[in-house]
Amino acid sequence: FLKDLRRIFPGFDSYPMPAQRALVDMAYNLGVGKLEGKFPKLLAACRGGDFAGAAEESHRSSSRKERNDVTRDLFMQAAQLQASLQTLGKGVRL
Secondary structure, three states: OHHHHHHHOOOHHHOOHHHHHHHHHHHHHHOHHHHHHHOHHHHHHHHOOOHHHHHHOOOOOOOOHHHHHHHHHHHHHHHHHHHHHHHHHHHOOO
């Protein structure tokens, strides 16, 4: 899945680990083709670094509620990590 995910998301390796885990889960659960073809808003959100937006777009009608909840939570963790890093970056003066 990683080769295809890196093709779909050029910045994949720089995404926070929770976002990477969520995308691997989605690719495994749906198949890469379905992820790429049926989730354009999720793809755009991830490519733009908007992991909170990706969380909103990650619901799969074919998955159990628990699996959807875990995936959404992983994207939200990624958003929180990203926000923390941005805050830290603002506090560091060179």
